[in-house]
Each structure stands twice: as C-alpha cells, then as structure tokens.
Amino acid sequence: MSLFRQLWLAVIAITTLAFAGSFVVSMVTARDYLEQQLAIKNNDNAATLALSMSQMEKDPVTVELQVAAVFDSGQYALVRVRDPEGKTMIEKTSPPSAGEVPTWFVSLFPIHSPPGQAQVSSGWSQFGTIELVSHSRFAYRELWQGAFRLLLWFGFGGVAAGLLGTQILSRIKRPLDAVVGQAQAIGERRFIRIAEPATPELKSLARAMNSMVMRVKAMFEEEAARLEQVRREATQDPLTGLANRGYFMNQLAAALSDDDAPPxxxxxxxxxxxxxxxxxxxxxxxxxxxxxxxxxxxxxxxxxxxxxxxxxxxxxxxxxxxxxxxxxxxxxxxxxxxxxxxxxxxxxxxxxxxxxxxxxxxxxxxxxxxxxxxxxxxxxxxxxxxxxxxxAQGEAVQCAHNSADWRKLLESAIESHRLRLVDFPVNQSTGDLLHLECPLRLQTTENGEWLAAGSFMPVASRLAMTCELDLVAVSLALDRLADGTTAVAVNLSGESVLDANFRLRLEKLIAGRRELAPRLWLEVAENGAFQHFDAFVAFTRELHPLGCRLGIEHFGRQFSQVGRLHDIGLDYLKVDGSFIRGIDTHTGNQSFLKGVCNIAHNIGLTVIAEGVSTAEELAALPALGFDGATGPAIPRHSQS
CATH class of the missing domain: 3.30.70.270 (Reverse transcriptase/Diguanylate cyclase domain)
Known part of the structure; x- marks a missing residue:
C-alpha cells in the first residue's frame, strides 16, 4: 500500500475517531443543557400563566380561553389545569413531534422536557394547579443542527489535514524517490549522484548513497585508467605515442575492407x-x-x-x-x-x-x-x-560529381526511394542470431550501381544531408521489423544526433510504431558520440524510454573516455575491428579487450566484436567476455 493511501486512511481513521468521541460528548452535553433550559422555561411560563389567571375571573369559559390562547401559540405539548383535589379541569395536548430531525437521532438522544407547575389562586384560596410542558422539537432541531455543524467542521478539518499531510509527504517523498532512482540506477550499473535533501534523516541516507556511488565510480575509473594503459602498451609505440605496426596494419586493413569506409x-x-x-x-x-x-x-x-x-x-x-x-x-x-x-x-x-x-x-x-x-x-x-x-604508380579515381551533382543525386535517391538496407548477421557467443546489422545502400540511377555508405555518407555530411538519409534508414528498418525480422541495427551519423530537430523527428517516427521499438538497435560511431557527447546523451535519454536498444560502434580508440558512459542509458558496445584482427595471437590486445568486457559488463552493457574475419578469432572471443560478434567469419542466417 502506498504512503499516500496509508496517510489518507490514517487521517480518515483519526478524524472518524475524533468525531465520534466529540460527537457523543457534545450531544450529551448539549442535550442536558437543553433539558435544563426547557425545565426553566416550563416553570417560568407556568408561573406567568398562573399569575395571569389568578388576577382574572375564574369562570370556566374565561379560564379555558386563556389556556387555549397559550396552547395555540404552538410552543407547548401540554397545558393542563387541575383543581385542588387533582381532578383535571382543562387539558390541551398535541402529539409528540421532532420536526425534520431523523427518528434514529431522536432515539439516540431523547430529550425529556420536565413539566412546569404553578398554583392559581382565587383571593386567599387555591383555585387549581397549572402544568405546562414545552414542545421539544425546537430543542431537537438545535441539537441536530449542532451535530451537523460538528460533522461539517470535522469533515473540513480532516480534508484539510489530509491535503496538508499529502503536501508534506510529497516533499518527503521526492528525496525518497531520488534515492530509489539512484538505487535502481546502481542495479542497472549506472552510478549517479543525487542532491542532499534538507531533512536530516533523509540527508544522511542520501549522503551514504552518494558516498557509495563515488567509491564505486572511483573503482570504475581506476580500472578504466589501468586498461587504458594496457591499450597503449598493446597498440602504441612507447617513444612517439603513435600506433605500433600491428595495430596500424589492422586499421589499414579495415580502411580497405570495411563497408562504411570511404571509397x-x-x-x-x-x-x-x-x-x-x-x-x-x-x-x-x-x-x-x-x-x-x-x-x-x-x-x-x-x-x-x-x-x-x-x-x-x-x-x-x-x-x-x-x-x-x-x-x-x-x-x-x-x-x-x-x-x-x-x-x-x-x-x-x-x-x-x-x-x-x-x-x-x-x-x-x-x-x-x-x-x-x-x-x-x-x-x-x-x-x-x-x-x-x-x-606510387596508379592514379586516384576522381569523383564524377561535384557538390551540386551530389546534392541532386542524394535528393533524387531519397525522392525515388533508391535506398535500401543490406544485412550482415551479428551472432551471440552461442551462435544464435542477436540482430542484423543493416547499413544503407544508395542507387545512383535507376538500374544503376548500388553505393556503399562509405561512398556517399561523407559527402552527405559535408552537404548537411545525413539527417534525411538516417531517417530513411530507420524507416526502412521499421519496415523490415514489421515484416518479421528478429532485430535490426541501424547506424546513425554523429551530425544527425547533434541536430535537435532530427532527434525530435526520429522520436516521433519510432513512437508511431512503438510496438517495433524493442527490436530496433540504433548505434552511433565512437567518434561521433564523443565529439558531440552532450547531444548524444540527449539522444539516449530521449529514445531509451521508447524501448530502443542504443549503442556505440567502432569503440575502443577513445577508450579513455569510457567513464562518461556509465550513467547515460546505453545498452551495448561494438568494439572496433582493428582490435579484433589477429586477437587469437595478440596477447596484449587480449588483456585489453578482456578488461573492456569486464568494465562494460559492470555497467550493464552488451559487448560485440566487429570485423571478425577468421574462425580462430571467433573462437577466442567468448573467453575474453564478448557477448556477440559480426564480420566475414559469421555465417548468415535465413530470415522470415
């Protein structure tokens, strides 16, 4: 049961208990007071009537007229005249009535009106005795109205107390929610700090949680620094700080073979x-x-x-x-x-x-x-x-298009739907399909050749057209998912992520087909993510609630910045192929990549190897901690 519900139940219970006690005490006290007032009134009115009758003629008609005049005023339930022997001479009565007061209330708090008595004299002798009883309906009405006012007051007081308590509880609950969110973030391997509230008890709790987060973060950063040193030792020349031969040859091989590399x-x-x-x-x-x-x-x-x-x-x-x-x-x-x-x-x-x-x-x-x-x-x-x-011998192939021609080509391809996705399997370490990596292809003319992304995306970046191409790629991916494809990964350029309008349009596009979002993987290259890091953080926080899987591809060259990734809501990393080539024999890279996997797993990230080209490389990955792999060595899966 929520705190708010418990608070309201407590307020209702306390208000009800307080009202019940106050109601009984108030009603009994008020009833006794009204009975006393009725008794005084009856005695005073009886004395007044007796004095008036004593000064008048005592013939029966006159006496009866005076009694009738008093009774007809409507304030009395009984007016009776008895002779000295106690025999009733004149009696006027009316049936008991409580007016509009409920019967249950009359039964619960009955009001007794004691009769008032006075002697009527005729000269020096006694003529008779007057008995007078006032109606109690007026007393019941006052008692009922008092009860109703008491109920209204307690009802208003209870509601006011509940609302005030809700506001106070909301102020207390905000820092509690922050602590809960911090604990959930730690469970998701994200380490965030929260502001310390003013309430001393909650302040000590928040301070303890922040202290724990800082210790964990310090351990994380220490391990990241150690691995960065391992990376440098494995990939860099110690004197110049440049890449060593093995790492450079992997980068050169990637430039010649990777799908998204420039032509x-x-x-x-x-x-x-x-x-x-x-x-x-x-x-x-x-x-x-x-x-x-x-x-x-x-x-x-x-x-x-x-x-x-x-x-x-x-x-x-x-x-x-x-x-x-x-x-x-x-x-x-x-x-x-x-x-x-x-x-x-x-x-x-x-x-x-x-x-x-x-x-x-x-x-x-x-x-x-x-x-x-x-x-x-x-x-x-x-x-x-x-x-x-x-x-060296061999001339560079010159691009057949200037900027204007490229713009026309790209615009025409978008308008004519001469864009498509090709797929490359990304397998789990068990061999099962994790998702399809689907880079974009562009057809130069109808029935013309299809260009790889590396051939036109650099030009699109210079022409500020990456946003439109990336939106087309995501739309095509959603279509693939709607047709039954298990999961699809699409690469987005850093320039697109930097554009707030693009992020808004992308969010609307995915929200319109939200049921497909959990099978959509969106990734940004390491360089683009860190170059526009604030925009990348905004991108992850805007799209993560939709259920998309978000990641960084070509990861590793800027490993020193891994500490910035612990609390932004990422789901996976794809390690650059230049670290993977020859991993079965490169012990330095093995130590580095094993540490990368450990750190990534500690912050809840899936780790995937890119550019796996041999069976030996693929076989070495599970022992290093990789969750999946992609590259020429990965067999293709049939898709429905």
Missing amino acids: QGSLIMLRLADLAGLNRRAGRQTADEVLRQIGSTLSKLCEGHPRAAAARLNGSDFALLLPGESDPTGASNSLLELLRKLVACGQIDGQQVGHLGNGVYHHGENLPGLLSRIDAAIAAAEGEGGIACRS
Missing part, C-alpha cells in the same frame, strides 16, 4: 635513412628527440581527420593513413619540411636523411599490393638521394 584514401610512408648512424653520431637522446618530433608532426596531420591514423612501423619507418583524402601531397610536403628543418638545425646530418613514398588506395584493394606500391615509391625516392618523395 579511397591516401597512404604515406616515411623512412629515416640512417637511424643507427644518427644514434652513434648524435647520441640516443638526440635520436629519440628526432623520432618524437616526427611522431608529433604525424599526430598533428591526423587532427581534423576522424579516421586518420599514424604509426611507427619499426625503428625508422613511419606511416600516415588518411581515409577519404585523395591527394597526399599536402601531408607529404609537411613531412618533407620537417626533415629539412631537422637538417637545418643540426639534429640530423648526413646526405641520406629520409625518404617518403605516398599513394592513393581504393576500397577493396589488396593490402600486400598497396604496401608493395608504396615500398616501390620509397625505393625510387632513395635512388634520388637527399630528402625526396615519390608517388
């Missing part, structure tokens, strides 16, 4: 000509400083490119990956300028300083073939001597 990009490789000689001539400290400056320059070149990656492949080889960039000249010139600066300031000496090779790659290109082309370009640069850069 082309640039790869630049730098090779220091004589690092061992530099160590001997200038010392280890100077050589390390040169390597750090190269690493810093490569890191700056990655800024502004969310998918860019820079790496130290070995002692003297560096690489820069720029997905979506079709001209590597600018970045190559920046690296050449750095080498010249190092020579000019004396940090590097000798004729053979460093050489660069660059080239444009295309989505789907063979990784060994790409590396061979860039190696050949570096070899050509080495042949020139000094500081040189050569481009």
Whole structure:
C-alpha cells in the first residue's frame, strides 16, 4: 500500500475517531443543557400563566380561553389545569413531534422536557394547579443542527489535514524517490549522484548513497585508467605515442575492407635513412628527440581527420593513413619540411636523411599490393638521394560529381526511394542470431550501381544531408521489423544526433510504431558520440524510454573516455575491428579487450566484436567476455 493511501486512511481513521468521541460528548452535553433550559422555561411560563389567571375571573369559559390562547401559540405539548383535589379541569395536548430531525437521532438522544407547575389562586384560596410542558422539537432541531455543524467542521478539518499531510509527504517523498532512482540506477550499473535533501534523516541516507556511488565510480575509473594503459602498451609505440605496426596494419586493413569506409584514401610512408648512424653520431637522446618530433608532426596531420591514423612501423619507418583524402601531397610536403628543418638545425646530418613514398588506395584493394606500391615509391625516392618523395604508380579515381551533382543525386535517391538496407548477421557467443546489422545502400540511377555508405555518407555530411538519409534508414528498418525480422541495427551519423530537430523527428517516427521499438538497435560511431557527447546523451535519454536498444560502434580508440558512459542509458558496445584482427595471437590486445568486457559488463552493457574475419578469432572471443560478434567469419542466417 502506498504512503499516500496509508496517510489518507490514517487521517480518515483519526478524524472518524475524533468525531465520534466529540460527537457523543457534545450531544450529551448539549442535550442536558437543553433539558435544563426547557425545565426553566416550563416553570417560568407556568408561573406567568398562573399569575395571569389568578388576577382574572375564574369562570370556566374565561379560564379555558386563556389556556387555549397559550396552547395555540404552538410552543407547548401540554397545558393542563387541575383543581385542588387533582381532578383535571382543562387539558390541551398535541402529539409528540421532532420536526425534520431523523427518528434514529431522536432515539439516540431523547430529550425529556420536565413539566412546569404553578398554583392559581382565587383571593386567599387555591383555585387549581397549572402544568405546562414545552414542545421539544425546537430543542431537537438545535441539537441536530449542532451535530451537523460538528460533522461539517470535522469533515473540513480532516480534508484539510489530509491535503496538508499529502503536501508534506510529497516533499518527503521526492528525496525518497531520488534515492530509489539512484538505487535502481546502481542495479542497472549506472552510478549517479543525487542532491542532499534538507531533512536530516533523509540527508544522511542520501549522503551514504552518494558516498557509495563515488567509491564505486572511483573503482570504475581506476580500472578504466589501468586498461587504458594496457591499450597503449598493446597498440602504441612507447617513444612517439603513435600506433605500433600491428595495430596500424589492422586499421589499414579495415580502411580497405570495411563497408562504411570511404571509397579511397591516401597512404604515406616515411623512412629515416640512417637511424643507427644518427644514434652513434648524435647520441640516443638526440635520436629519440628526432623520432618524437616526427611522431608529433604525424599526430598533428591526423587532427581534423576522424579516421586518420599514424604509426611507427619499426625503428625508422613511419606511416600516415588518411581515409577519404585523395591527394597526399599536402601531408607529404609537411613531412618533407620537417626533415629539412631537422637538417637545418643540426639534429640530423648526413646526405641520406629520409625518404617518403605516398599513394592513393581504393576500397577493396589488396593490402600486400598497396604496401608493395608504396615500398616501390620509397625505393625510387632513395635512388634520388637527399630528402625526396615519390608517388606510387596508379592514379586516384576522381569523383564524377561535384557538390551540386551530389546534392541532386542524394535528393533524387531519397525522392525515388533508391535506398535500401543490406544485412550482415551479428551472432551471440552461442551462435544464435542477436540482430542484423543493416547499413544503407544508395542507387545512383535507376538500374544503376548500388553505393556503399562509405561512398556517399561523407559527402552527405559535408552537404548537411545525413539527417534525411538516417531517417530513411530507420524507416526502412521499421519496415523490415514489421515484416518479421528478429532485430535490426541501424547506424546513425554523429551530425544527425547533434541536430535537435532530427532527434525530435526520429522520436516521433519510432513512437508511431512503438510496438517495433524493442527490436530496433540504433548505434552511433565512437567518434561521433564523443565529439558531440552532450547531444548524444540527449539522444539516449530521449529514445531509451521508447524501448530502443542504443549503442556505440567502432569503440575502443577513445577508450579513455569510457567513464562518461556509465550513467547515460546505453545498452551495448561494438568494439572496433582493428582490435579484433589477429586477437587469437595478440596477447596484449587480449588483456585489453578482456578488461573492456569486464568494465562494460559492470555497467550493464552488451559487448560485440566487429570485423571478425577468421574462425580462430571467433573462437577466442567468448573467453575474453564478448557477448556477440559480426564480420566475414559469421555465417548468415535465413530470415522470415
């Protein structure tokens, strides 16, 4: 039973008890008082009538007329005249009546009207005795009205007390609700703080809960920091802070094969000509400083490119990956300028300083073939001597559309419904289907080729058209669900999530088909989620009540920010494929990913591996704590 119901029942019980006691005491007291007043009145009126009759003639007619005049006033139930021997001379009576007072009330509180008596004299002798009894209906009416007023007062007082108690209880219940919400959030692996109420007893409770939350959060952050260090050790070069060879090669493979990767990009490789000689001539400290400056320059070149990656492949080889960039000249010139600066300031000496090779790659290109082309370009640069850069053979495929043409193409595809979803299975660790991952495809013309999302979404982002495409994708996903598909996951761009109007339209779209929402999975790439984090939090809090499953894909590169995810209502994480490739043999990544799964599970998140390409990788995932996987190694399921 709720506190409010208990309060109202208590108020009703107390009011009823108080009214019953007050009612009985008040009625008995009032009745006794009225009986006393009736007795006094009867005696006074009898005396007055007797005095009046004593001064008049005593013939029967006159006496009867005077008695009748008094009785006919309507205030008396009995007027009687007896002679000295007690024989009734004149008697006037009326039947007893309580007026409009209920019979049960008359029975419960009967009023006795004592008769008033007085002697009538004739000269010095007694003529007779007057008996006079007033009607009690007036007394009953007063007693009944008093009872009714008492009932109204107690009723009003009870309602007022109940309303006041409700308001007080509401003020007390608000902090209680906050504590309950905090406890529920902890049960959902979300750690939130609440404001401390003014009530001392509740304040101590809220303070204790907040203290517990802060301790758990501190433990969580400590574990996240430890895992971030593990990630760095497993994926980064300790001197320059760049990615190491294994991790970079996974990123490069993803750029060539992932469905949502841009259709082309640039790869630049730098090779220091004589690092061992530099160590001997200038010392280890100077050589390390040169390597750090190269690493810093490569890191700056990655800024502004969310998918860019820079790496130290070995002692003297560096690489820069720029997905979506079709001209590597600018970045190559920046690296050449750095080498010249190092020579000019004396940090590097000798004729053979460093050489660069660059080239444009295309989505789907063979990784060994790409590396061979860039190696050949570096070899050509080495042949020139000094500081040189050569481009690999093969021309970049130029886009056939300028911005205006792309806008027309995208608008036409939306209007003509030349958009569709393709599906890739995401399996649980047991092998059962978890959901279908459904990226968007766009048909350039009627009966034309279908473009992958990586080919048109970057352009749509520049043209601010991602919102319309994402809404179409969600609508198509809802149609798939209505046709009986088990569950569908749709990727939304960070730019769309940033748009409040898009979030409102998306919420209305899903609310209109709310029965399908529990089978709809919506995910945002890690970069978009953290880049627009406040908007992403608003997105999760607006859509989570509808029952959608919400997540982050390509997770892991910004793992240091995992602490921000503990209380925003996420359901799952998809770990980036660059961490998954070769996981069966990479012990460093295994330690990192096992910790990621533990932390994610501790805050109630499902963890899914992306880009699983071999059976060996798939077999290694359950032991690390993964709940599901997707990628080329996942067999397809038949759909109804």
